[in-house]
Amino acid sequence: MSASLTMEKPWQRWLIRFGVFVAMVILVVPGAWVVLTAFRPNIEILARPAVWIPHQLTLRNFQGIFGLLTTQPGLPVVQYFINSLVISVTSTVVALAIGMMGGYAFARYRFRGKGALFLGFMLSRTVPGVALSLPLFIVWARIGLIDTELGLIIVYLAINVPFTIWLTDGFFRQIPVDLSEAAQIDGCTRWQAFWRVEFPLARAGLASAAIFAFLTSWNEFALASQLSRTTASKTLPVGLLDFTAQFNVDWAGMSALAVLIIIPALVLTFVVQKQLIAGLTFGGVKG
Amino acid sequence: MKFLRSPRATPYLLLLPAIVVILAVVLVPLLVSFWTSFTGYTLTKPATLFQFVGLRNYQRLLGNADFWWAFARTIMFITIALNLELVLGLGLALLINKITWGQRTLRTIMMFPMMFSPILVGFQFKYLFNDAVGLVNNALFDLGLIHEPIAWLVEAGLANFSIIFAEMWMSTSVFAILLLAGLMALPKEPIEAARVDGCNAWQVFRHITLPFLMPFIYIALTIRSLDVARAYDMVKIMTNGGPAQRTELLWTLMTRVGYQNSQMGMANAMGYISIIVSIAFTVFYYRKLTSARAFMGGAQ
Amino acid sequence: MANVSLKKVVKRYGREEVVHGIDLEVAHNEFVVLVGPSGCGKSTTLRMVAGLEDISDGLIEIGGRVVNALPPRSRNISMVFQSYALYPHMTVRENLGFGLKIAKQSDSEIKKRVDEAADILGLEPYMERLPQHLSGGQRQRVAMGRAIVRNPDVFLFDEPLSNLDAKLRGQMRVEIKKLHQRVKTTVIYVTHDQVEAMTLADRIVIMRDGYVEQVGTPSDVFDRPANVFVAGFIGSPPMNLLDAVVASAGGRPVGRLIDGVDVPLPGDVAVREGQEIVIGFRPESFAPRGYSLHGAENSLAMTRPVLIAEPLGTETILFAELGGREVQGKMLNPRVVKAGETLEFTLDLARLHVFDKASGKSLRG
Ligand SMILES: Nc1ncnc2c1ncn2[C@@H]1O[C@H](COP(=O)(O)OP(=O)(O)OP(=O)(O)O)[C@@H](O)[C@H]1O
C-alpha cells in the first residue's frame, strides 16, 4: 500500500496521522489513567480542583489491598489471585487438550453429523454467560459444585472448548494431509504422525488458542460472580466488586486491583501478539 | 462395541470429551432452565421447582413494561454498538493502513482494550465518568466548559451514552484488527487494474476494497455477536441497570429477578429470550458470512 | 522378492465407485507406470497400495503377503508425493533420517544411510537447510532421498515431477531412471504425462475412468494399441483417427473415408463390408514423398495443400485435410514449407491401425 501513499497530498497525510493519533489517545488514556490512579495517593485523586500532574507516586494502594496497612482491613487479594490463576490455567490446559482433539476430528475426518455437530458447538458458545448462570446455579447447587474451584473450571471448559475447536480446526486444515501420510509411510502410526509432524506445525496456532482461552477465563465475571461465594473460589474480577459493597468507593484501591488483574493478561498478550492476530483472522477466513 | 473399535469411530471418540463437557455445562442446565421457566420456582422454596405453571412466566413477561423496555434497550444496544464499532473499526483500519511507519506499534496499542476484562472496562469508565472525581468532568471543568458537574451515569440519555461509549472502547479494536488484516491481504492487482480503468479513490474502495473486505466484516460481526453479552459485566459495575432501571438490559434485569427476587422461573424465561436474541444475531451474521464467502468465488 | 499384485481391486467413496476391479501384476524389480487422464483413478489405486486408502473390495499382495489390513508402516514401501510432503519443521538431514529414527535405528546407522542417499542425489550442500529454503528441484530430490533411505521393497511415486518446469522435469526423469538402475526395486509410478510413461516404464498401465485399458511394454502400447482410447492417448503428436466404412474395391477391403478416399486395409484385419471402423495412423506414417520414416513401398499417395506448417528443427509438423478432418503429418529432415504449398503425401499402409467403431477395439490380429 505504500504506493498509494505517494498519491496523497501532504495535508491529507497529516489529516490521516492526526486521526490515528486521536484514536490512539482515546484507546490509551482511560487505561493509563486507571494505572496512574493506582499509584497516586487518595488526596490527589479526590482533590478539587483536579490535580493533573501527580506530585507524588506511592505503593500504598497496593499495600492497602493486600492488608499490609493497619489503617484499613485488607482483602483476600492473594487468595483471589491464586484462585484466578489455578482456575484459568487448569481450564485452559484441559480445554486446549479437549478442543485440539475436536478440532483435529473436524479438520481431518469425514463423518456423519459433522456439520450439525460443528454448528452445535458454535451455538453453545452464543449462550450468554448471564443466561447460563441461572440454571448452572441451580444445578451446581444440587451437586455441590457451588463455590468450588472445580465448579468454575468445568464451566470455563465449556466456554473455551468451542472456540478452541474452531481455531484448531482452522490451524490443522492449514497443514497438508500429505505430511501426516508421508509420516505414516515413513513408519509412524497415526498417533506418532500427529505428535511428530502435525502437532509441532500447529504449535503457533495452539498457542494463540491457549491465550484466548486463558484471557476468557481470567477475565470472566458473569458466571464467576454467581457460582462463587467465598475465598474458596472467588476470582479477581469478582473481588473487584467487593469494593462497591463498601459505602465509599475506594477508587485508589480498585485501581490497584485493576492493575493486578490486567498485568498478567498484558504480559501474555504482548509476548504472543503475532499468533494472536493470526489466530483471530484465519480461523474464520480460511476455516 | 464393534463400532467403537472400527476406524469410523475415531472422530466420534475424539469429539467425545468436548461433547460431554458441552452437554454437562450447557445443554443439561439449559434443559433445567427450560423446565423451570414453566414453573414458579423460587430459590427460597425448593419445592416450587415442581410447581408447573405452564406459560404463566412468559405471559407475565410479555405483559410487563419493564421487560419490554429492557428488551428493546438490549436490541438497540446490540445493534447500535455492533454497527458503530464496525464503522469506526473500518475507519481506523483504513487510516492505519495508510500509515507506513510504526504500524506494528499501532496494532499493539489497539490490542490493549481486548485484554481488558469487561468488568475492568466497566470500572474504568465508572471512574472516568464519575461526576465528582472523574477525568471527563475534571477536564470539562478545567477547560471552563461546565460549571456544574454532569451526572454522566445518572441522567438516562447520558448513562446509556456512557455505556455504549465504554462498549465501543472495548470492542472497536477487534474490528479494526480484523479488518486491517483483511486490508493487508488485499491483492494489489485488482486495485491497479481499477486505477488503470479510471476509477477514483472512492470508486476503488466501493467496488474493489469493500467487496473484498466483506467476509472479514462478517467474521468480525459473527465473533462479536458471540460475546456481545459480555457487556453485562460492564453494565453491572457501571450502573447495574439503574438508576431507576434507566439503563436496564435484559441481562441485568434477569439477574435481578433471579437472584435478588429469587424468582428463578421468571428469570429463566427471560434467560431463554436472551439466548434466542443472541443466537438470532449470530446466525444472521454467520449466514451473511457464508454468502459473502461464496460471493468471493467460493474461497473456503 | 517384492512383487505386487492387485486382484479385482475396487474403491468406492460412499456409493460412488471410482476404481472398478483392477487386476495387475507387478514383477519383482519391475518399473510399472500408471498413466491416464486426470481423475481416472491412478492416485487412488496407488494410495490403496500404500495403505493410505482402504480397499473396498479385492486383494492387494506385496511379496506374496495380503496387505489389505496392514497400515502403511507395515508394508515396507515408500512414497514420493506430488507435493513432496517434506516436513517443514525439519532440516533436510532430519527429513531424510525421519523414517529410520522412527524405526529406532542407531544414530551412526542413520547417519551412514542418510549420507549415502545424499551422495546419490547430490544433496550434501543442503543437509542443514529447511525445505522452505530449497528450490523446487532440490525439494524433489529430498523427497526421493527420503524414499530411498529406508531401502523399501516397493517405491511408489505419485506424479513426482509435475511441479517442475519442463527442463528440470527432463533431467529428473533421467535421474529417476538411473536411480532405478542403481537401487533395484519394484516401482509403481503414476503420471499423466505419456512421455514420462514411455521413457521410464518397463510396462505401462493405461487407465481410464477406473478401468485398465491396456497393459504392455512401451512398444506394445505404442505399436499395438488395444483400442481407440490408448491409440489417441499414447504418442505425441497424437495418432490421427478417422471414421470410415468398410467397402471393397478391386476385391480387397478398403476403408472409405467421409470425403470418399479409399484406404486399403491391411490383410490381417477381420472386417465385413459396411462395418463402421476407425482408421488410425501416426503422424510419422503420413509424410511428404521423400521425407518419410520408412520408405514408401505399400503406401497410398495423395496430393494435399498444407494448412499449417510447424517447424520444430529436426522435423516439421504439417497439417492437411483428410477424411473431412485435419490430420497431422511429420516431415523428417525437413526443407522449408509454407502454408498453402501443395505436397504429395504418402500414407504408410503397413502401419495402419484399424478399430471397430462401436467397441473401440483394435481389429488387427
Ligand atoms: N475422497 C474422495 N471422495 C470422493 N471421491 C473421490 C475422493 N478422492 C478421489 N475421488 C474421485 O476418485 C476419482 C479418481 O481420483 P484420483 O485422485 O485417483 O485421480 P487421478 O487419476 O490421480 O487424477 P489426477 O491425474 O488428476 O491426479 C476422481 O473422480 C475423484 O473425483
Ligand SMILES: [Mg+2]
Ligand atoms: Mg492424482
